[in-house]
Amino acid sequence: MFDLVVVGEGGGPDETNLSAYLFKPAAGPWEEGIVALEAGSGQGTVQKLLQRDPHLFNTPDQPSARTKPYSAAEIYSLVRCFLISHAHLDHVNSLVLSAGSLGGPRKRLCGAKQTLADLESVFADRIWPNLASWNEDDDDHKLLYTLLDMNDAYELLIPNVSVRSFPVSHGHNIGGNYDSTAFFIRYDPTGLEFLFFGDLEPDTLSHSPQTINVWRAAAPKIPTSLSTIFIECSWPSSRSDDTLYGHLKPEHLVHELEVLATEVVKVRNAAQVSGSSARPVRKRQRMNNPPVASPPGDVRGALDGVRVFVIHCKDTLDGAHDRPNQTLIIEQIKALLEPKELGIEILAARQGMRIRI
Ligand SMILES: [Zn+2]
Ligand SMILES: [Zn+2]
Secondary structure, X not given: OEEEEEEEXXXXXXXXXXXXXXXXXXXXXXXXXXXXXXEOOOHHHHHHHHHHOOXXXXXXXXXXXXXXXXXXXXXXXXXXXXXXXXXXXXXXXXXXXXXXXXXXXXXXXXXXXXXXXXXXXXXXXXXXXXXXEOOOOOOOXXXXXXXXXXXXXXXXXXXXXXXXXXXXXXXXXXXXXXXXXXXXXXXXXXXXXXXXXXXXXXXXXXXXXXXHHHHHHHHHHOOOOEEEEEEEOOOOOOOOHHHOOOOOOHHHHXXXXXXXXXXXXXHHHHHHHHHHHHOOXXXXXXHHOOOOOOOOOOOOOOOOOOEEEEEOOOXXXXXXXXXXXHXXXXXXXXXXXXXXXXXXXXXXXXXXXXXXX
């Protein structure tokens, strides 16, 4: 469905590995248009990733794919749209720094109302030059603000790729609740989707729980048309609930996945019950084959066929080799999930990975 390259997946403070993903439909080449999903890290990081793996953006399983390596500037010139979950710096750093020096046609900057308002305060000729506008007729070098609707509709990002957006709670500030966004990203020709969460806090601790709305929208699609989820887990288990700052730790992520599993079971049970009563079944058969509804609360196997990429793990930068915090967080999630037998697969997103969704 999609080819996705992980430009950065950390949650700070390492400025060389900040939330940023580039993807395109797997059926076509990068030249047909790229969506930049978050833009914490950017061209400089891609340049370094290409020094390590020059063929990161070459897709050898496509007969028409080019074999010559791409440059970072070339890849970013092919971006048609930036899709941003919220305007925290670790999600927009490279978007701001590179605005004005990106090649290629004009690029849209898609986000919720508050996200775009926050970015307007950055592109206001003080912190950074005014390199974005609402005017369709402005110069190509200016990003084009594009407001995302939060009303159930799918909106076209690039040809064949649409997004449906949901607000999720990401803590609060002096102005009140602070929202981030979750995106259902759909390949329109097949209807297959993946789900990507910007930063979020647990519904159980939120003043304004909203993640449940995302799980309810996801449940009927699992796993047939939705089997890949990207979701954060910023902290390890040792972090106290009052110092999460709008993020998840393993206990909360596992609880959120249980909520999803419960919603999936509800949908399946409802479908079985209505399906069995709708069918014209002879009386005796119906007696022999009562609706096989799972007992409420039994969520074992509910998420079979679903894989979750854990993102946004915070770094410690204490000189230890590799990413010990990320490894620890993933181990803790797996240990908590194991006895629950949800059937879900937990994976670490790593910088420089190419993922086929
Ligand atoms: Zn973040
Ligand atoms: Zn954030």
